[in-house]
Amino acid sequence: MDIPQEAVVKPRILIVDDEAAHIMTILSIVGKEYEVSFAMNANDAFRLSQQYPQPDLILMDITMPECDGYQLCAMLKADQQTQHIPIIFVSANESEEDIAKGFNVGCVDYLVKPVRQQELKVRVATRLALHKHTRSLEQLAYQDPLTQVANRRKFTETLQREWSRCVRYHQPIAVLIVDLDNFKQINDSFGHAAGDHCLENVAEVLRSSIHRPGDLVARMGGDEFALIFSDFEPSASNKKCRTIQDMIARIPKFKNSDESADLTVSMGMSVMYPDTKSDALDALREADSALYKSKQGGKNCYHISKPYCAGETKLAHFK
Structure with missing residues (x-):
């Protein structure tokens, strides 16, 4: 052919x-x-x-x-x-x-x-x-064998590398954690093949949201993904989260003869200006804390933690 x-x-x-x-x-x-x-x-x-x-x-x-x-x-x-x-x-x-x-x-x-x-x-x-x-x-x-995006090992190495680069050039960096809502229910109701297809669809959406060599999307395990946006403009954080949320909402519903289910995600983002006194894992911890707030807030939403320097956290919630 x-x-x-x-x-x-x-x-x-x-x-x-x-x-x-x-x-x-x-x-x-x-x-x-x-x-x-x-x-x-x-x-x-x-x-x-x-x-x-x-x-x-x-x-x-x-x-x-x-x-x-x-x-x-x-x-x-x-x-x-x-x-x-x-x-x-x-x-x-x-x-x-x-x-x-x-x-x-x-x-x-x-x-x-x-x-x-x-x-x-x-x-x-x-x-x-x-x-x-x-x-x-x-x-x-x-590489994660199912979704073909990076795995946790690649994420950790890339985050450390991009953190050091942003320290050197005084640039901001963002970490976004994306967690699928009620993923166990999708597996239980529609089967594991449907669950795998769901993860592949989400990975494809997230992959389309990265555009620079330093950016990365990784599957951290289970139904959780993490993204790195290097040299990221803080004012673009809300738009970036909203765009990803809207794209995932357009993934077709899961259906069988008895029920159907929408796919939604909860997200947490941190945007930081790295310095020599902070650590790359600070960005991951801040994003994870923001994700926890989203889960506690009813899911299908996102929180943005914006420390303009390490330790100065401002949290915003969006449905």
Whole structure:
């Protein structure tokens, strides 16, 4: 069966070079097979590497003004948000010392200019295949098998990473806990297959609500999910919760010959400005406390806890 052209997602390559002619040369070789973007300085390259969707491979020159390729590669490998992206140096520097330095700072391959067309194609294809395989293995270790979203282990690691990043850049972070109301009743009345389908539907709704590389949705266990929104604008918290609530309300009712049931959720959100005196788990605890308030308040609602700094909590309730 033919796959629709729009369904095929091409691997993404970022070319980093301060010479337009060199960018055009590489583009002429790989541009038809891959989705290609480019940057002519380290600042733009770093920014593009963090944007969603992130590149699957970076082809990078070494000699650049202000910040050279060695420095940029080291920066990307030191940042948890970009350290997984493989980097191939494409440089006119061909001494053994230059090549060894490239591998020491974290590149996976090194090509000498002028590049040979077939060699570049083969090395790019090989590195992309290895990268895809590695990411698939990592996904198995960090993915909930039923809903295909992240698991608790991945959530904990991501929260710690994004918390540290928000401390460094003085950005707010939000944690949202979503708990299905009366899930046991759905299992008992409509069967466990219906319960599994319910969890899959909710996971799909939550997955559609995240848009940045640092954002994450995870199944924490049972009928509870948690989301991370990095660099989150506090004023958007009510709208975000309301949107998720409305989307879940549109999931079709569960029915059999005797009864039907709507699917509703209770939610608790915390929005915090991390600092060195606070801890990532503070955000999770605040969100969990807000969720408890929602459950105590009759379910099918959400509470938002907004500590603008650690320990300064303001709680709001919404039906």
